[in-house]
Amino acid sequence: MTEYVVELLFEERIPESLVNKLKDKYLWFSLFGKRHPWFIINSDIGPMRTKLKYLPIILATSMAGPPEGDNQKRFLHELSLLSYDFFMFDRRLKTSEFKWKWSEEDQQTYEELKNKIGFRVEKIAEYSSYLLHVFWPVAVFNLDEVKDEIEKVRRGLLSAENEKDIKLAWEIADGYFEREEVKKMFKEKNVRQIIERYNEVVKAYIESLYEGMLGIWKEARVDFWFSLATKR
Secondary structure (H helix, E strand, C coil): CCEEEEEECCCCCHHHHHHHHHHHHCCCEEEEEEECCCCHHHHHHHHHHHHCCCCHHHHHHHHHCCEEEEEHHHHHHHHHHCCCCCCCCCCEEECCCCCCCCCCHHHHHHHHHHHHHHCCEEHHHHCCCCCCEEEEHHHHHHHHHHHHHHHHHHCCCCCCCCCCHHHHHHHHHHHHCCCCHHHHHHCCCCCHHHHHHHHHHHHHHHHHHHHHHHHHHHHHHHCEEEEEECCC
């Protein structure tokens, strides 16, 4: 699992010290009683994709770059890292719904966002990989369909009353608890705790990113683009 952090791109010349100040001020989240500088783990994107349409595409292409042209090979390689590939109770999950193979529907969603809002494809030069990333404009959060998904995240993605969600929860359990805790919950058929923790994690990621981007936009008073890069 790899941690990704936010990279910002401004059209106007803004001192790097101000950019860092804005990120330090706005890009934080609180999780399980602790405050963290904003980051997201790549393998959390696969589970999100089972319930959301637009936000996973925005996050995935920020991490992996555009799914076309010379970047295709790298994109498909990175995409495979955005899915869960855990062992549960020493057996591989053979039919995981989190395994992400870029589909025609994904491509259509990507093109839809591209046509509505546009973006920039740039290299993050300070990293030795010099790989391309999609930089989305902060205005992407003004799209009704994206705001609807943010509200869905706030309400909780998984439900303990939904049989399909229960199945999904058992698949992600290893990523959020120690192995012995998972075995105990599995034995007691206690999936509610897994769902509650997962919903809290996703809410922290998405809600704080959204509110952080708006906070930066209001203070900087200029439009900007954002992407995700591996944490140094």
